[in-house]
Amino acid sequence: MRVDIVSIFPEYFAPLDLSLIGRARANGTLRLAVHDLRGWTHDVHRTVDDTPYGGGPGMVMRPEPWGEALDALAPAELTPPRLLVPSPAGVPFTQAMAHELAAEPHLLFACGRYEGIDQRVLDHAATRMPVTEVSLGDYVLFGGEVAVLVILEAVTRLLPGVLGNAGSLAEESHAHGLLEAPMYTKPATWRGLPVPEVLRSGDHGRIARWRRDEALVRTGRRRPDMLTGLDPQRLDKRDVAA
Numbered sequence: 001m002r003v004d005i006v007s008i009f010p011e012y013f014a015p016l017d018l019s020l021i022g023r024a025r026a027n028g029t030l031r032l033a034v035h036d037l038r039g040w041t042h043d044v045h046r047t048v049d050d051t052p053y054g055g056g057p058g059m060v061m062r063p064e065p066w067g068e069a070l071d072a073l074a075p076a077e078l079t080p081p082r083l084l085v086p087s088p089a090g091v092p093f094t095q096a097m098a099h100e101l102a103a104e105p106h107l108l109f110a111c112g113r114y115e116g117i118d119q120r121v122l123d124h125a126a127t128r129m130p131v132t133e134v135s136l137g138d139y140v141l142f143g144g145e146v147a148v149l150v151i152l153e154a155v156t157r158l159l160p161g162v163l164g165n166a167g168s169l170a171e172e173s174h175a176h177g178l179l180e181a182p183m184y185t186k187p188a189t190w191r192g193l194p195v196p197e198v199l200r201s202g203d204h205g206r207i208a209r210w211r212r213d214e215a216l217v218r219t220g221r222r223r224p225d226m227l228t229g230l231d232p233q234r235l236d237k238r239d240v241a242a
């Protein structure tokens with residue numbers, strides 16, 4: 001997968017050299033480039049923002065450098081990338097969207113700062129490529145950079161060969177529309193707290209059933225919204241009988 005990121009703070013992306021993302025970059029699974037938006041400015045101050053039309057606090061990112069950046073990174077004659085613009089006004093980022101993005105050959109992230117990017121940049125880009133404004137959640141960050149780190153981590157771990165144990169993808173929270181059951185490792189008793197007996201029983205049927213029950217209880221307590229949204233087709237027969 002190819003990924004381009006445009007930001008006025010390229011330094012934010014130094015962690016993308018580390019750990020499994022760093023390895024995915026080193027082995028070519030992820031071809032990632034970070035670009036400084038100010039490279040597409042032409043004034044001595046390398047200006048990227050201005051006051052908002054209609055008034056109001058803060059500054060808005062000017063369209064010209066963004067237009068040039070997108071022209072350079074998504075030239076009209078090539079297959080367009082999918083443009084992702086992190087914004088608290090975007091659609092919620094979910095595990096389902098992470099899977100969708102992991103199947104794309106080329107992602108282009110545009111990191112807004114201040115009060116965001118002039119809307120015409122997105123409207124113009126949308127005539128040439130798919131554009132998604134995406135939100136991490138109902139809170140406001142300084143800019144899109146941290147959101148891109150989060151989204152990229154969620155997407156990269158779904159790329160083939162990135163995780164050592166592909167089974168962990170199948171088991172994890174959100175994989176089946178439920179939160180994952182609690183996990184334990186050695187020692188069997190720690191500070192007087194034993195690991196649940198069933199997990200040491202060696203009975204794989206019982207263990208799977210216990211994990212499923214714990215996942216349901218946990219999801220019901222912490223995320224009742226996920227239970228109401230659960231597709232009845234995906235419920236285990238025994239969940240319904242219980």
Ligand code: ADE
Nearest residue numbers: 086087088135136141147
């Ligand atoms: N930029 C600012 N706040 C954001 C949020 N909640 N999600 C994504 N990008 C953002």
